[in-house]
Amino acid sequence: MSLTSRHLLGLQGVPRDDIIKILDSAVSFKEVLDRPIKKVPTLQGKTIVNLFFESSTRTRISFELAQRRLSADIVNFAASTSSLSKGETFKDTARNIEAMKIDMVVVRHQSAGAPHFLSRIVEANVINAGDGRHEHPTQALLDIFTLREKFGMLEGKHVCIVGDILHSRVALSNIYGLLAMGARVSVCGPATMIPRGIEKLGIEVYYNIDDVLPQVDALNVLRIQLERQEGGLFPSLREYHQYFGITRERLEKADRPVTILHPGPINRDVELSADVADSEHSVILQQVLNGVAIRMAVLYLLSQVK
Amino acid sequence: MKSILLKDARIIDPSQGLDTKADLQIENGFITGISAGLQAQKNSEQYDLQGSVVAPGFIDMHVHLREPGYEHKATIATELHAAAAGGFVGVACMPNTNPAIDDTSIVRYIKERSLKVLDGLVDVYPIAAVTKNREGKQITEMAELSGAGVVAFSDDGSPVENAQIMRIALEYSKMFNKPIIQHAEEKTLTHGGVMNEGFISTILGLPGIPSIAEALMIQRDIMLTVYCGGRYHVAHLSTKIGLDLIREAKRNGLPVTCEVTPHHFTLQEEEVKSFDTNTKMHPPLRTQEDVDAMKEGLKDGTIDVIATDHAPHSYDEKEVEYLYAPFGIVGLETAIGLSISELVKPGILTLPQMIEKFTVNPRRILDLPHVMIKEGEKACLTIFNPDEEWTVDINQFKSKSKNTPFHGHKLSGKPVGIVNNNAIFIK
Ligand SMILES: [Zn+2]
Numbered sequence: 001m002s003l004t005s006r007h008l009l010g011l012q013g014v015p016r017d018d019i020i021k022i023l024d025s026a027v028s029f030k031e032v033l034d035r036p037i038k039k040v041p042t043l044q045g046k047t048i049v050n051l052f053f054e055s056s057t058r059t060r061i062s063f064e065l066a067q068r069r070l071s072a073d074i075v076n077f078a079a080s081t082s083s084l085s086k087g088e089t090f091k092d093t094a095r096n097i098e099a100m101k102i103d104m105v106v107v108r109h110q111s112a113g114a115p116h117f118l119s120r121i122v123e124a125n126v127i128n129a130g131d132g133r134h135e136h137p138t139q140a141l142l143d144i145f146t147l148r149e150k151f152g153m154l155e156g157k158h159v160c161i162v163g164d165i166l167h168s169r170v171a172l173s174n175i176y177g178l179l180a181m182g183a184r185v186s187v188c189g190p191a192t193m194i195p196r197g198i199e200k201l202g203i204e205v206y207y208n209i210d211d212v213l214p215q216v217d218a219l220n221v222l223r224i225q226l227e228r229q230e231g232g233l234f235p236s237l238r239e240y241h242q243y244f245g246i247t248r249e250r251l252e253k254a255d256r257p258v259t260i261l262h263p264g265p266i267n268r269d270v271e272l273s274a275d276v277a278d279s280e281h282s283v284i285l286q287q288v289l290n291g292v293a294i295r296m297a298v299l300y301l302l303s304q305v306k
Numbered sequence: 307m308k309s310i311l312l313k314d315a316r317i318i319d320p321s322q323g324l325d326t327k328a329d330l331q332i333e334n335g336f337i338t339g340i341s342a343g344l345q346a347q348k349n350s351e352q353y354d355l356q357g358s359v360v361a362p363g364f365i366d367m368h369v370h371l372r373e374p375g376y377e378h379k380a381t382i383a384t385e386l387h388a389a390a391a392g393g394f395v396g397v398a399c400m401p402n403t404n405p406a407i408d409d410t411s412i413v414r415y416i417k418e419r420s421l422k423v424l425d426g427l428v429d430v431y432p433i434a435a436v437t438k439n440r441e442g443k444q445i446t447e448m449a450e451l452s453g454a455g456v457v458a459f460s461d462d463g464s465p466v467e468n469a470q471i472m473r474i475a476l477e478y479s480k481m482f483n484k485p486i487i488q489h490a491e492e493k494t495l496t497h498g499g500v501m502n503e504g505f506i507s508t509i510l511g512l513p514g515i516p517s518i519a520e521a522l523m524i525q526r527d528i529m530l531t532v533y534c535g536g537r538y539h540v541a542h543l544s545t546k547i548g549l550d551l552i553r554e555a556k557r558n559g560l561p562v563t564c565e566v567t568p569h570h571f572t573l574q575e576e577e578v579k580s581f582d583t584n585t586k587m588h589p590p591l592r593t594q595e596d597v598d599a600m601k602e603g604l605k606d607g608t609i610d611v612i613a614t615d616h617a618p619h620s621y622d623e624k625e626v627e628y629l630y631a632p633f634g635i636v637g638l639e640t641a642i643g644l645s646i647s648e649l650v651k652p653g654i655l656t657l658p659q660m661i662e663k664f665t666v667n668p669r670r671i672l673d674l675p676h677v678m679i680k681e682g683e684k685a686c687l688t689i690f691n692p693d694e695e696w697t698v699d700i701n702q703f704k705s706k707s708k709n710t711p712f713h714g715h716k717l718s719g720k721p722v723g724i725v726n727n728n729a730i731f732i733k
């Protein structure tokens with residue numbers, strides 16, 4: 001019943017059976033969240049550190065809530081520092097925290113590979129809460145969980161990830177997880193934001209949202225970071241919205257209902273028009289609740305790995 | 307001083323087409339006899355070199371000694387010990403020190419320091435900056451620096467980005483026939499990059515450095531060389547497309563030369579999957595196709611030189627997140643082993659061809675005295691055992707820094723020692 005790895009560093013290479021274990025376990029934890037008393041003693045006596053080198057209020061709150069629901073003791077460590085500034089190094093920070101006898105570390109960092117590095121220097125279980133533009137496995141798991149709730153199964157379902165694929169940690173994790181679950185996966189965005197060779201992962205690449213829209217069951221719409229425009233990768237938010245924004249008008253051209261996911265926070269009327277964000281096909285708020293359940297499942301299952 | 311007898315060595319000197327088994331007698335730093343069955347004289351030190359090769363002394367024309375300014379990474383003393391242990395009788399050192407090698411006082415400082423190490427066994431040939439403080443704005447006092455003994459000019463660590471500055475440097479350097487060594491990188495394409503751009507950088511989520519960034523700069527510089535003359539040398543070539551440009555330039559008879567590092571003909575970008583910061587260097591590890599092209603370029607002669615880009619960084623500097631780690635690895639003590647393992651054993655180069663790329667060619671490019679293994683000549687020798695199998699162990703390194711991706715690698719071919727400046731170092 002336990003997972004094959006004691007860390008969750010990414011979804012690349014994670015076996016389908018492990019993903020299913022996490023999803024199934026999240027179903028049980030979601031039931032807990034519906035109870036009047038939303039707390040179980042599963043991780044009582046365990047100490048978890050949330051090590052955030054990059055601010056991410058949503059992800060941190062979701063992890064923290066999951067940890068509280070499981071009765072774990074929590075330490076939050078937020079540092080905007082990197083080894084570039086004069087502060088303590090990442091390694092020293094990690095070693096210091098480890099010295100306090102902790103059981104698990106949840107880490108968010110600007111550098112790809114930071115969780116992998118951490119897993120080599122601490123004994124605790126390491127959970128990647130987003131590393132650079134690499135992976136964000138719990139986000140992808142909650143997206144997949146939400147889609148499974150909606151569709152019952154993922155085999156043959158077509159999910160298109162829309163937006164800035166190049167800088168996204170959500171995209172890669174989703175691609176690995178969805179492919180493992182038998183879904184058809186495509187990405188769509190401005191050509192400047194599609195990383196080289198991504199099609200080699202076994203996915204389709206589109207540059208025109210209206211080409212792919214009629215074929216999809218779900219769109220996972222990524223947040224557009226305003227600093228990307230400053231970097232010149234696209235000329236204006238106006239043009240982005242015109243060509244890649246998901247609007248009701250666009251969706252009506254599809255002959256079937258298209259489920260809308262978004263990892264949040266939404267830039268309304270940039271990547272997603274307000275009426276779509278709030279429509280009956282949007283599962284954005286379910287994603288938020290499912291995020292807590294998924295993170296409870298991941299924390300619980302990793303704590304079981306010897 | 308002393309008399310030395312090297313017994314039963316295989317003596318290879320490509321410049322004379324010499325490849326023979328013999329003893330070699332050295333007195334007061336000069337070769338006094340080469341033949342079989344030489345008898346040891348009374349006070350002579352004798353070394354049995356059965357199985358070893360004796361070659362003209364190797365030069366590493368791309369080394370970062372780090373002194374002055376970065377002595378926590380390396381010092382002239384530590385790195386010259388590493389050079390001797392790696393089989394090099396001489397190193398050309400890059401000017402990205404602090405202060406940069408951009409005036410004659412720094413040149414003198416480095417030369418003086420080097421003479422105090424191992425009795426001046428290892429020669430140090432400073433390379434001066436192309437531009438003052440390597441800022442890319444105004445050329446250094448190149449004529450005076452030439453007079454002070456620098457062997458080339460480079461802003462290595464950075465490219466000479468500005469085309470007009472590069473033109474001026476190529477033109478000005480013609481007056482004293484020194485090469486301009488370019489770290490070929492079109493920076494507007496590489497900003498923030500930490501590894502080769504392609505599928506692997508995509509799946510690792512690491513910002514990429516495209517191969518065309520190297521090729522574009524080489525292309526521009528070749529056109530400048532055609533237009534205004536000068537001698538142009540490409541440092542640490544890493545891409546097939548860059549190599550093709552150089553091959554074409556050479557075919558057109560241009561004074562263009564290049565070097566490759568052992569890591570660029572050995573490792574490819576998949577190594578980065580480990581997130582080990584010892585896989586992070588500039589230029590980055592490229593694709594298998596590029597690695598194969600480097601071997602092809604060595605074989606067909608497009609690549610003149612094997613040079614290490616020896617770049618010491620302290621343990622703590624490298625023991626950080628991948629994005630923040632400094633670029634570069636040490637190379638002096640693994641160069642011979644990697645070259646024999648990757649090039650000679652698989653039949654890409656013969657031993658004499660490999661030796662040319664370590665001594666004849668870099669000496670020609672840097673206009674250093676030609677050394678020969680011949681009676682009456684100065685004894686300047688590299689000794690190595692091409693068949694000895696060994697495992698790279700950073701704890702055995704003489705270099706102050708141990709940043710290498712080759713720790714634990716099994717290699718064949720090991721440096722044995724060097725003879726130079728009337729001194730000998732045998733491991
Ligand atoms: Zn360089």
